[in-house]
Amino acid sequence: MTRPVVAVVDAKTSGNVGTIARAMKNFGFRDLYLTDPPDLSRDSEAYGFAGQAREDVLPDAEVVDFDSLVENFHTVGFTAITNEDARKHTRWPYTTPEELRETLGEVDAPTCLVFGREAVGLHNEELERLDQVASIPASAEYPVMNLGQAATIALYELQELARDDTQLPEKERERAAEAEIERYYDHVDDFLDDIDYPEEKQAKTMRLVRRVLGRAHPTGREIATLHGILRRTENRLGDDATDN
Template identity: 60%
Template sequence: MISVAVVDAETPGNVGTIARSMKNFGLSELLLVDPPELDPDGEAYGFAGQARDDILPNARTVTFDDIVENYHTVACTATTNEDPANHVRYPATTPADLADSLQDVEGDICVVFGRERVGLSNDELARLDVICSIPASASYPVLNLGQAATIVLYELRELTVDETQHPEQLHTLAETPAVEGLHEEFDRFLGAIGHPEEKQHKARRLFRRVLGRAQPTGRETKTLRGLFRQARQRIERAEDD
């Protein structure tokens, strides 16, 4: 199980934003160290989206010691100067590599985010197991707390999101009969608009190439076929009037 901890957050809205990102990417346990007041009518719940119904109300207030003692911890920090003389833990992993690095961890994991302005202190970083830093421009590497959490949790989605629960997100190609039906409707459309007969073969070949590269889904194919059919029928009705 992967939990998320927010240490000494100053802004309730950031806690709500993090809760929303947790909901987006399949996490449910939110731990708060020295949190601000989270008023059900305030910005934390306002920013939380559907996470206001379960993640925020069930958030647990804990101590930093609780996190260190009970979880394999990942410290998220904006520190980007990978200098072994200055960095508390060198080198830091990136969010893109984080999921792979946690695959074989036994026990519960906690991803820890620090304060809005100063992040986690060096003493806190030294007590956590892994350092994760988001690569950003050296001229302005500091991210908003909610943004940083969203990036990290997104990169953990292969460990937290069951993709089989979202089949509508998969790109399922249209079946061959449906595609051929679209080509037939396109042929009729060419005739309806009076496209020169000697050029129709070239137009059909071009359309087939474009459709082949597009690899449309069944729904896309059905929609295009319907559009060509409606256009053809309007043209034919206009000619009959």
């Protein structure tokens, strides 16, 4: 799959461009295109905000015109404000980043994610020329985000289209052997007897315990720890009974 590129149109603040470059580096995106960019010299805010992206993403950014983006890429423009129905086509239909991740993941095509200005975003005339419109779900009271913030959220949602791997280990979880889990259920059942738990409630309680652990997929160590808690409680109850 071709990794999407990112374009920023007419940003007014170099710090936002640096923030976007950093988010690109975080989530595996590499190629940054800029239309009418602000000052991006080495002593600008952009390099202060870019983190390690100051080493490649930001200095390698290419300045292009809007026509070049439209002519060379499948373009997806991001906007906070959408139309409510299909009577106006400029900002409708739109897709969320989550939906976009699914659809773009099925197509191998040169794709460009286009973000607009800090104050007004992409103009309608620009959105009309783009292939798709996307919008991040947000509070209806205040859906408009800072440019760098919006791009960071979108790139996070779309990172599976760009990054090769992450710093996180594989989320493999080895469930305890069923025999171990069953022994724990027996232990709980015996414990309820020992504390004179109401007999009419015991069967229901055991079903609840089974369902909770069934959803949790406990490891062997976790089951051993739960056994240990019951044993310490039993020992303490035994000590109290002896004292009395």
